[in-house]
Amino acid sequence: MIVFEDNEYVIHTARKHWFVFALRFIVLVIAALIPLVVTPFFTLITSVPFETLMSGFSFFYVAYLLLMWIWGFMMWTDYYLDITVVTNKRIIDMDQKGLFSRQTSTMRYEAIQDVTTDIQGVLNTILNYGNLYIQTAATTKEFILDDIADPNLAKEIILRELARVLEKVE
Amino acid sequence: MNFQLVTDILNGSSIFSYLLMLIVGVMTLIFLITFASLLYHWHYYGIGFFRRWILIAVFGGIGLALLVASYGLMFKLI
Numbered sequence: 439m440i441v442f443e444d445n446e447y448v449i450h451t452a453r454k455h456w457f458v459f460a461l462r463f464i465v466l467v468i469a470a471l472i473p474l475v476v477t478p479f480f481t482l483i484t485s486v487p488f489e490t491l492m493s494g495f496s497f498f499y500v501a502y503l504l505l506m507w508i509w510g511f512m513m514w515t516d517y518y519l520d521i522t523v524v525t526n527k528r529i530i531d532m533d534q535k536g537l538f539s540r541q542t543s544t545m546r547y548e549a550i551q552d553v554t555t556d557i558q559g560v561l562n563t564i565l566n567y568g569n570l571y572i573q574t575a576a577t578t579k580e581f582i583l584d585d586i587a588d589p590n591l592a593k594e595i596i597l598r599e600l601a602r603v604l605e606k607v608e
Numbered sequence: 609m610n611f612q613l614v615t616d617i618l619n620g621s622s623i624f625s626y627l628l629m630l631i632v633g634v635m636t637l638i639f640l641i642t643f644a645s646l647l648y649h650w651h652y653y654g655i656g657f658f659r660r661w662i663l664i665a666v667f668g669g670i671g672l673a674l675l676v677a678s679y680g681l682m683f684k685l686i
Contacts, residue, residue, distance in 0.1 A: 497628065497681035501635055504674040508642045511667045515646055519653050532653075537645040 440523060440530055440542075450524040450595045455567030455587040459517040463510065470506045473499050512537065522583050524595055526602075529572065531581060545581055547603040549574040553596050555589040572596070625686035632682050639671055 477495050481488050519534040533541040550572055557568030570589040572581035586592060646667065650660045 493681075493685060497678060497685055500674055500678045500681060501631055504635055504639065504671065504678060507667075507671055507674060508639060511646060511663075511671075512642065515649055518655070519649060534649070537642065537649075 440532075442525065443527060446525050446527045448523055448525050449599065450592060452522045452524070452570075452583065452586045452588075452592045453520055454517055454585045455565060457561070457565050457567065458585045459513070462513055462517075466506060466510050466513070470503060473502060522586065522592075524592065524599065526599060529581065529596065531583065543581065545572065545574060547596075547600045548607070550596070550600055551575060553593050553600075555593050557589065566590075628682045628686055632678055635678060636675060639675055643668060643671065 473495070477491075481491055484491070516534045516536075519532065519540075521532050523530045523532075528547065529545045531543045531545075533543075535541060552571075552573040554571040554573070555568060556571065557563055557566070562568050567585055567587050568589045570581075570583040570586055570592055572583075574580065583589070583592070647664065649655075650663055655663070
């Protein structure tokens with residue numbers, strides 16, 4: 439949970455593009471369907487009666503589906519809770535790394551030296567998603583926001599806020 | 609290929625019964641831990657009230673249905 443400072447408000451939020459999640463979801467669906475395709479072939483090479491095989495298969499398939507279901511929801515939660523919040527004072531990047539691991543990084547505008555976007559590939563260009571790199575002073579780490587939706591808009595907003603903050607400092 | 613072991617197992621050997629119980633037990637544990645953890649995340653990191661309840665109903669409902677089905681199939685097999 440983000441605790442905002444006094445007079446701090448949210449300007450923009452960015453998360454991974456929905457297509458990135460959709461791709462992973464398709465892989466999950468294919469993985470869930472593979473046993474249904476493979477098992478009929480298995481009956482051809484074994485002497486185990488079809489009914490016996492199916493009773494065992496249905497148990498393992500239901501257990502497998504449950505695992506896939508859990509995995510799918512963990513994926514969705516990871517996608518939904520991985521979020522970057524741009525406020526008028528700082529940039530907050532929250533990274534859900536697993537069920538019990540979460541990393542939150544904060545970057546103040548004063549530390550930003552360069553903001554770069556990187557959109558590579560046909561799908562990335564058509565769907566407008568890519569990486570955003572925020573470079574800071576050498577001693578601190580670089581912010582990398584992977585596969586975010588509309589990285590150029592995020593870049594523009596960050597640069598605009600950076601200019602405003604620097605203007606205020608001067 | 610020799611599938612005698614597979615046939616024995618599917619016909620209900622005791623080792624297989626314990627194996628099935630172990631699998632279902634582990635699945636139940638995984639489901640409960642994941643559900644509790646996801647509930648915590650959805651609540652703590654600000655997923656809205658209605659969306660949260662929809663998630664709980666869908667994830668919990670179908671997950672529970674699959675779990676009950678696996679228990680049913682286990683009892684049928686052992």
